[in-house]
Amino acid sequence: MIYQQIDRNKRKTYLIFTIFFIILAGLGSFIGEYFLDNLWSGVITALVIALIYTLITYFQSTSIVMQMNGAKKLKSEADAPDLWHIVEDLSMVADIPLPDIYIINDKSPNAFATGRDPKHAAVAVTSGLYEMMDREELEGVLAHEISHVKNYDIRVSTISLALSSAIIFICYLVGNAYRWVLPFGGDDDRDNSNWVAIRLALWVVGLIFMILGPFIASLVQMAISRNREYLADVSGAELTRNPQGLINALEKLKASTEPMKKVDDASAALYIDDPMKKKKHFSGLFDTHPPLDDRIAELKKTFM
Numbered sequence: 116m117i118y119q120q121i122d123r124n125k126r127k128t129y130l131i132f133t134i135f136f137i138i139l140a141g142l143g144s145f146i147g148e149y150f151l152d153n154l155w156s157g158v159i160t161a162l163v164i165a166l167i168y169t170l171i172t173y174f175q176s177t178s179i180v181m182q183m184n185g186a187k188k189l190k191s192e193a194d195a196p197d198l199w200h201i202v203e204d205l206s207m208v209a210d211i212p213l214p215d216i217y218i219i220n221d222k223s224p225n226a227f228a229t230g231r232d233p234k235h236a237a238v239a240v241t242s243g244l245y246e247m248m249d250r251e252e253l254e255g256v257l258a259h260e261i262s263h264v265k266n267y268d269i270r271v272s273t274i275s276l277a278l279s280s281a282i283i284f285i286c287y288l289v290g291n292a293y294r295w296v297l298p299f300g301g302d303d304d305r306d307n308s309n310w311v312a313i314r315l316a317l318w319v320v321g322l323i324f325m326i327l328g329p330f331i332a333s334l335v336q337m338a339i340s341r342n343r344e345y346l347a348d349v350s351g352a353e354l355t356r357n358p359q360g361l362i363n364a365l366e367k368l369k370a371s372t373e374p375m376k377k378v379d380d381a382s383a384a385l386y387i388d389d390p391m392k393k394k395k396h397f398s399g400l401f402d403t404h405p406p407l408d409d410r411i412a413e414l415k416k417t418f419m
Contacts, residue, residue: 238264
């Protein structure tokens, strides 16, 4: 069952990244036709920008994400012995190097993992989660995050965050370019009604694309997050051999309604639970996480 879920998630991830590149290619072709007089030049420009963004985010993901969320790195196990020992034990069971450990000073209970691979990974918990959970529950949450590391979910999340940011940045550049290039050409073009109509149509299409590009990119990023949460729950429960610990932790997260004070929108999908505590709309299409009730039910169905 778990391996079938892994295969399904892999197929969905390939599809989602294909959508990302279709959006980038669409933006690039528009840039090429409208600003560079060459479709392929625009496509290449868009892909190069996305590649640069992805590489920067990929190699600096931990420091970038931790800075955005106000996380402080533990210098030694003396800073938080229980937390350190749990992460250490789970890392040995999962057969991965010990990730860097961070704490976020926030009363809202939450946690996430980030990095580019198990050798360059980090986990973070809020002070609220550290204080609220007993040892079994804290172990369940951290096993969920360690599973994200072991399953390379952190790499997928890092790249999706970078591509989403690149699309938003490209749309921003195109939007600013309209200050210099108007939908109507020079004086000679104003006398040609057909040309004016074509340029106006291109302007409208480009404007729609700029508005919908970031929106679609955000939806794709959310879909990646939702697809991976169920698998991390099951993998985490297998690591601890105690699914009840994670179930109890998810129940406590469900009961908590206080949003985090400082969280970056781009990294919200990394957390074990929605850090902004948004209300669910449109059948979960805009949610970064699947409903906690569904995740609890899936754990009970799998292990009990």
